[in-house]
Amino acid sequence: MIIITIPIFYIGDSLEMNTTEKKTxxxxxxxxxxxxxxxxxxxxxxxxxxxxYAQRKLTKCIFGEDKPTxxxxxxxxxxxxxxxxxxxxxxxxxxxxxxxxxxxxTKHLIKGLRSPKKAYPRxxxxxxxxxxxxx
Numbered sequence: 042m043i044i045i046t047i048p049i050f051y052i053g054d055s056l057e058m059n060t061t062e063k064k065t066x067x068x069x070x071x072x073x074x075x076x077x078x079x080x081x082x083x084x085x086x087x088x089x090x091x092x093x094y095a096q097r098k099l100t101k102c103i104f105g106e107d108k109p110t111x112x113x114x115x116x117x118x119x120x121x122x123x124x125x126x127x128x129x130x131x132x133x134x135x136x137x138x139x140x141x142x143x144x145x146x147t148k149h150l151i152k153g154l155r156s157p158k159k160a161y162p163r164x165x166x167x168x169x170x171x172x173x174x175x176x
Contacts, residue, residue: 059099059108065145066095066127069134072141077133091126094119110153 074080074088084092098118102108111117111127119127138146 059102059105061145061148062108063096063099065138065142065149066099067092068142068145069130069138070095072134072137073130076137091123091130094123095127110149112153 070088070092071084074084078085078088080088083089099108102118103116104114108114111119117124135146138149
């Protein structure tokens with residue numbers, strides 16, 4: 042008898058993490074826009090703006106490959122208006138993602154359940170040691 046062990050959910054290497062998160066938030070916004078704003082393939086202008094904003098924030102995340110889920114992050118980088126908008130979308134789309142994109146939803150849930158790594162901001166070219174003294 043041969044037993045083959047296949048991991049059910051592979052979170053992937055760290056480089057894939059932000060890619061997976063970008064895909065997940067994009068799908069959540071598309072689902073919300075389709076159901077709430079009646080769009081079919083393209084996002085409405087408001088949702089497109091939020092999606093672009095979220096994608097930029099994920100690309101520029103100071104934690105890079107060690108980024109925790111937003112809920113577990115100590116740095117809330119969204120503006121208050123955008124944070125409220127994305128919360129509304131996540132509240133609506135989160136449970137529905139299990140039906141529409143179960144793999145992405147489960148990966149996100151598993152990542153959120155893990156204790157966050159001790160994440161340190163990555164160094165940017167524009168970041169200098171003098172900036173540490175700013176309050």
